[in-house]
Amino acid sequence: MLKICHAEYELIELEAQNAAIRHLLAKPDAPRVPEVVPSLNGRDILTITVREQDYLVRLLGFLPGRTLTQRKHLPQAAAAGLGALSARLARDLADFEHPGLHRHLQWDLRRAGPVAVQLLSAITDHEARDRIAKAMVAAVKRLQPLAAGLRVQPVHHDVTDDNVVSHPDAHGQQVPDGVIDFGDIIQGWLVGDLAVTCASLLHHADGNPFYILPAIKAYHAVYPLQEVEAKALWPLIVARAVILAASSEQQLAIDPDNEYVRGNLDFERQIFDVATGAQPDVMEAAILRTIGFDVAPLATEGWSALLPDIDxxxxxxxxxxxxxxxxxxxxxxxxxxxxxxxxxxxxxxxxxxxxxxxxxxxxxxxxxxxxxxxxxxxxxxxxxxxxxxxxxxxxxxxxxxxxxxxxxxxxxxxxxxxxxxxxxxxxxxxxxxxxxxxxxxxxxxxxxxxxxxxxxxxxxxxxxxxxxxxxxxxxxxxxxxxxxxxEAPRPDASALLSLRNARFAKPQKHYYETPPQIERGWREFLFDMHGRCYLDMVNNVTTLGHAHPRLTTAIAHQWSLLNTNSRFHYSAVAEFSERLATLAPEGLDCVFLVNSGSEANDLAIRLAWAHTGKKNMLCLLEAYHGWTVASDAVSTSIADNPQALTTRPDWVHPVISPNTYRGPFRGPDSASDYLVDLTEKLQSIDEKGDGVAGFIAEPVYGNAGGIALPHGYLARAYDAVRQRGGLCIADEVQVGYGRLGEHFWGFESQDVVPDIVTIAKGMGNGHPLGAVITRREIAESLEREGYFFSSAGGSPVSCVVGLTVLDILRDEKLQENASVVGDRLKAGLIELMDRFPLIGAVHGTGLYLGVEFVRDREALTPATEETAAICERLLDLGVIMQPTGDHLNVLKIKPPLCLAPESADFFVRALEKALQDGF
Missing domain, CATH: 2.70.70 (Glucose Permease (Domain IIA))
Known part of the structure; x- marks a missing residue:
């Protein structure tokens, strides 16, 4: 990076910048800074003449990373990272000395009052001048009694979004870790340095001055502020905003056509408006409390009764x-x-x-x-x-x-x-x-x-x-x-999370690094303890929506009567089994009731083993079927288990994922190409003479984001398996039960009838309920190994839950709603593709959709970090969303089937805002 400035610039000040960089490079934990590259004659700064004009020239190394400039939204991680970076820099400059630091600089906040007066004299816009003057007077009035107690040391004084570079963290959010400009380094107020950083964040704050608090907290954790500095911080932020605004207004008054000034003017006006619009006493209190100082409690001793007639x-x-x-x-x-x-x-x-x-x-x-x-x-x-x-x-x-x-x-x-x-x-x-x-x-x-x-x-x-x-x-x-x-107790989600982490086994993960504490739901909405309402776009467990009153009443009534195991005789188990059998294709007339999709798939595999007397199972790569020993064995998604491809037992034979978007063969007519691998696997099993027990697959590629299988794939795969005596299992745990809109079962989209159907999740609306539907002769094959029993599977309460869910699905026409609202939602998402190249495809049908993010639509490079950051940003905007797929680059869109049209539109707007403003 070749830096050139007019020769009028004081040489000693440039030397101070270079010396500060070398000082930081010698510190073991300092922020990244560019190296000073000496010239061939060993000098750091050269004087050159161009067209009779002298310039000072120096060379700095390039500092890799992304800048935060021109991003409308910066996530909290970036704001906190900027605060921490500013603190690390100030900490490591504390023992730096150089005569070039002692200079007069317009941006030195120790001189903010006189500088503002000087700048104001040139502003011709009287309204702007009055607003700026009043703001500075108020800031100086709060600063004056504090100024003598503020520490002075070498400070960078310009750690802003323009002057840092960053790297993505594990969640895809940019964290600043390098500084690229030392032009404003001075001997100044330590807290003034932080004020400059905080002021730069205000144009990312969407009008909310409290947005800067994570930056202040992060700064204090690295380089603690004194209480007097914490009290001075907000008026210094206002002073910085005033100087920025006054400087720009002055420049425009002198040079109305200055494009550089005009380009920054909107940002600086936003900073000024947010800084001067906040209540200063509130901001001081918020800053103090954020970093551990408190406001003195109100002295109420000696107060008499407000309501003397009331006990x-x-x-x-x-x-x-x-x-x-x-x-x-x-x-x-x-x-x-x-x-x-x-x-x-x-x-x-x-x-x-x-x-x-x-x-x-x-x-x-x-x-x-x-x-x-x-x-x-x-x-x-x-x-x-x-x-x-x-x-x-x-x-x-x-x-x-x-x-x-x-x-x-x-x-x-x-x-x-x-x-x-x-x-x-x-x-x-x-x-x-x-x-x-x-x-x-x-x-x-x-x-x-x-x-x-x-x-x-x-x-x-x-x-x-x-x-x-x-x-x-x-x-x-x-x-x-x-x-x-x-007075209400304050909810403490972090303390509760610590308790959860201390006792709840670590493999049982939670959404988000810092999750909201969700304690209530209603329809497609979730509410945290702060009363924030989130649109739940990921919860395919609650088919009907949260807290459905009809289901609540049915559960309470049945529980008041009886809940026991299914070996007792009661009406609900017979009625529910009959209802499920009538929903299945003709011939699938026998029902097992269990507690989850994992158990249902595990049982389905056991049925295939028992009926065929064989062990070998075929499954698809990138698929997930559950956590039990058998269902995990046929799960090959590396997003769920990074060791999945190297730890399958020898009876599991994964075949190439028929992913019509990013697989080796593209498009809906690629079935023949994908079936080659399946055929070869079957032929290999034939050659060994072990036989085939079955083939398990989701009829719609759920874990990959709702991708449709190629036309005719399942029909021909089923034929090949059945020719060898194997059974075909349709895993409908995620994609069935009306979620696809047009079809109640996913396998209907492929015009096939499986031998075994597994269901769970939505059939209980969150109650632990799963089922296996199959032919009677297959079901009775299990008796050769003994009887089957599940304590809670098929209990009276579980069966009433299942019956009530089916009643509500029918009565409220939720499958139809999935079709209509799903089409509307998908159309809105497809419209975003034209504006945002990050969206590579929109998969799925009904209310099982996936938005796949790629960095290059030709190479299909997965945008994994971006997807994680988008999910975090959507949480900020009031939407619960998570990534899926082996590359974790697909939005998993599986909301309750009661999703209203306006909620679908809100999700599209929120995603649009995230992509437009940054994440």
Whole structure:
């Protein structure tokens, strides 16, 4: 990298940059930096003359990696990585010394105030100048009492998205690890260095200033900040935003046609708007809490009763959280549901209150790409009409209609719902009556209570989860005026995950590195403990959708009657077996009931062995059939088991995957080419004289993303196997039961009838239920080895679950919905292909679809890391999605069959946003 600058540039400053790079290269754990390449005569910096103009020239090595420039969205991992990189750099520069660091630089935040004044003088846009000036005055006012305590050291002062390079982590997200520009290195405020980094992130923040908190946390973990520095950080971020905006506005005033300035102007205006739009006290509190400092608790000692007529200990707190017991069948979506529950409880108990610090389920927002504002910063109290409300501390009363604010020493009390004759501006003594509750003719009334530390602020009633720490410090809990039960415990998903990891066996994986704690579902939606609503696009277990009320009622009723094993005689097992047999093709008239797809496939293989007296089984590469010994043996997906291809027992004979998209033969008419391998495997078995027990395959290539098999493949494969006395097993665990829309069974798409059908997953809607359907003579072959028994398979509850699922599938026309909504969803995904080359193909039918990502549509290079990052980004946008396929480069789209058209459209929009804005 050849760097050229005008000769007017101070040579000592360039020498300082080179010296800093060499200093870092000598550090064992320093960030990556480019090498300084000396000239042939050994000098680092040369002077050259071009057209009578002198220039200073130096050569730096190229630093490989991807930049973060021009990306609208940066994931949290990248933001945190930028903070950690800034900290590592500052830590390793702390003992660096050079005279070239002591210079006057426009970007030095120690001089932000005077620099802003100088820049403002040249700005002709009066409105812009006034906004910039006011922001700087406010920032300097907060900084002045802190400045003397801020550490000074050598700082890079420009670790921004423009000046770093990155590498992808295990989840495909770019993590910054190298720095490429030392042009602003100075002796300056340490925390000012971090402020520069944080400010650069604000144009990636989608308007949310709290987006920078992971960067600050990561910085502090590497190079701890002092409390005074944490308090100075936000005003320094605002100061940096002001200097950026003022500099650009000044440049435009001087040179309106400067394309470079215009190219950066939108970003810098976004940074300015986000920085100046945030409440500074809230941001300071959020920063302090993020890195382990806390805000001093509110002093409530000596406060008198707010509700002198009420026994505080008798206030009944209601649970409006995600796990609230009064929320059933989506009643939380009804208008004023929170108030209805509050009033019901108050009527029963006398006085009731909502809980401060609770993530309200009623404010969860389905089909939203942003988290809800549902963290309660107040309490609502329902109490007898006529109850007195008194001042817990002395203060001045501010009144706007029915909204009252008692402004005391360092705290304000906001009250709504009072009947009061007091005037605005009245001085109130502690214990004096402010007003009463309720109106004439009403038995109960409501009072809203909120505390706030900032006298001039009208605080919001709710905050988002990521803002909760900041806002709860400024609007502390009013439980000192109520009771301890009126504050909700904060959910701690990380502590719960630690407990899970400590006791739950490690091979039992979970989705996502940092998974949300999901505790409620409804239809195609899942809710975490923060009330975030996610669209569930991967859960093919819940065919009907989550928490179907009809199924819930049926299970509860049957469990209240009987649940035992299938060797007892009861109606449900006979009715369910008959129902399944009638759904299968003619001749498949015998049913086994088990608990899972793995057990169903295992049993199917045992049936093939018992009926044929042979052992050899054929299966397809890239397939997954289960975790039991037999079903795992015929599973060859290396995504599920990296050792799959080298650990199959000798009775398993995998054949080439008939993958019509990326296999050796492409297109729907490639059956003959793929059957060559299957035929050769059969001939090899023939030559050994061992015989064939059977062939197991999904009729649609599920694990590869719902890829259709070539036309006629199964028919000819089945013929070849049956000619040798083998049985053909259709694994319908994932693709059957109406999921394909046009067909109830996957094998119908290939115009074949298998000898054995295995099903599970969706047939129980999450209840452990599986089945094997076959011919009677095959089923009875097993008796030669003894009888078959499954304790819970076919239990009364399981059978009622199975019958009810089939009833609902029929009554709610969910197979038809899978066809109609699936076609709509697939069409929307195909439209994205024209705009985003990363999408190589859209596979599948109905509501079993797969979007395959490739880096090159000709070479079909799997975009594995990108797919992982896209799934993480979709989680941010409110969609649950996971990768599948041997290369983990296919989106596994298998939502509940109740998926609504608007939900399908939302998924397409979310994927579009992820691909458009970055991931």
């Amino acid at each position: 505080r200990q008798q206030i009944a707190a209601i649970d409006l959280s995600v796990t609230g017991p009064d929320f059933v069948d989506a009643n939380w979506q009804k208008p004023d549901m929170d108030w209805r529950l509050l009033a019901q409880t108050a009527i029963a108990s006398g006085t009731a209150a909502t809980r401060y610090g609770e993530f309200r389920l009623s404010l969860a927002t389905p089909l939203s790409m942003a988290p809800p504002e549902n963290f309660a910063l107040h309490n609502d109290v329902c109490l007898p009409s006529g109850s007195t409300v008194a001042a817990p501390f002395p203060g001045l009363l501010q009144r706007q209609g029915q909204h009252f604010v008692l402004v005391g020493e360092g705290v304000s009390l906001h009250l709504d719902g009072l009947d009061s004759a007091l005037e605005d501006g009245a001085a109130i003594e502690q214990g004096a009556t402010i007003g009463t509750i309720g109106s004439e003719g009403s038995a109960i009334g409501g009072l809203r209570i909120q505390l706030c530390r900032v006298p001039s602020l009208v605080p919001p009633l709710f905050a988002t989860a990521d803002q909760a720490d900041g806002w709860s410090a400024i609007c502390p809990s009013p439980i000192a005026l109520l009771s301890a039960s009126c």
